[in-house]
Every structure is written in structure tokens, then in C-alpha cells.
Amino acid sequence: MRVLKVGLVLLLWVFALTVQAELKFPQLSGRVVDNAQMIEPAVREQLTQQLQAHEKATGEQLVVVTLPDLQGTDIADFGYQLGRYWGIGQKDKNNGALLIVARDERKLRIEVGYGLEDRLTDAQSSVIINQVITPAFKSGNFSKGISDGVAAMLVVLGGNPLDEPSTVYDSGSNQESDFVARHPGIFVFLVMLFILTIFVCQMLGILPSGGGSGRGGSSGGW
DSSP states (O other): OOOHHHHHHHHHHHHHHHHHOOOOOOOOOOOOOTTTSOOOOOHHHHHHHHHHHHHHHHHOOOEEEEEEEEEEOOOHHHHHHHHHHHHOSSSTTTEEEEEETTTTTTEEEEEEEEGGTTTTTTHHHHHIIIIIHHHHHHTHHHHHHHHHHHHHHHHHTTTTOOOOOOOOOOHHHHHHHHHHOOOOHHHHHHHHHHHHHHHHHHHSSSOOSSSSOOOEEEEOOO
């Protein structure tokens, strides 16, 4: 039953958040933090110049980071925590974004601050990951994939969105709604469990109690 699985997912989520408290993040040494050594030096310098020029012109801060591994956590969770740790973007505008590549897990993600989500949407990030970066990664050309991905991000932020594939809707959503209607007690229990989870995480300092910089984004693999 899908609704019951949600309860298990929430418990696993609490465990994952606890693990995150011990994550070790790289230092923000520049606009390109190539810890996994996946980018050719010439491309790394080119990207640095591009991102610095964009930041100077707009105030929007984009950072590329490659990691040897994710230290056992999910890339979305790692990206969120890393964005907060680095304080990407202007604090009052939350206009930062990360392009994260995890070498060993073969995962990548575009993490986006609220201030950029009106342009660099989850859908646009997904297009960049799946149609621009991943094809180059599958052929082993990581420098090209990252360079083209950054270029696409800058194009989108410049007000020129990429074409998006049509959305496929999940026909099973009605079945889940029917289950909730037939078992309201289980649904209420899961909602209360979720609220309690948030409260406990806030008390432990794992989640902010308010005023934090929420983020969006999209992930993928190759």
C-alpha cells in the first residue's frame, strides 16, 4: 500500500537528516570547486570566468562542484545542506544555484535558491540535466557536459527557457486518493507522524525552525 510506504519513507528521512549533521563539506574556494578532478584545467578556468562575469552583472551566484562521493546520503539532501553551508547567493534574495556532480554515485543535481526558481524551474533544470549534461557524461566527456550545462543554465537565467517535453501524468493517483478516502485513520496518523518528525528535527537543530532559505532543483544520473 503506497500510503503505508510513506510512513516508512518519513522514518528513513529522519535517519538521513541525522546523518547529514556529520557531513563534511568542501571549502568554497571559487566558482568551480572540482574536488573530484573531473574538469579539464582550461575548461575550469573558462567556467570560472563565465560565472564570475555573470555574478558581477546580475548578483546571481552560480557554483559548480564535483565530489568524489556523497558520503552515503542522497544528492538532493547533500545539495540542500551544501547550499546552506556555503550560503550561496545574496542572503536577502536567495539567488544562488549549484551544479553538483557526484563521481562515484554517477549522480548530478541542479540545486536552486527561491530567488531563481521563477526562471530556473525544476522542469528547466531537468531538461538541462537529461538533454544537455547526461548525453556528454554517457560518452565520458565530463568537461563538455559540465560546460554545456553551465551555458544552458545561463541561457535560461537570461530569460530564454529551453523546450520542455510534455508531462506524463500518473494514472495511479486516483487509486491512492481512493485508499485515503477508505482509510482516513491511517492518513491522519501519517500526517501527525510527519508533523512530529519536523518538530523533532527542529528541536535537534537538524532543520531550521523558520527563516531558512528553501531551495528547489532537479536530479539525475548517467
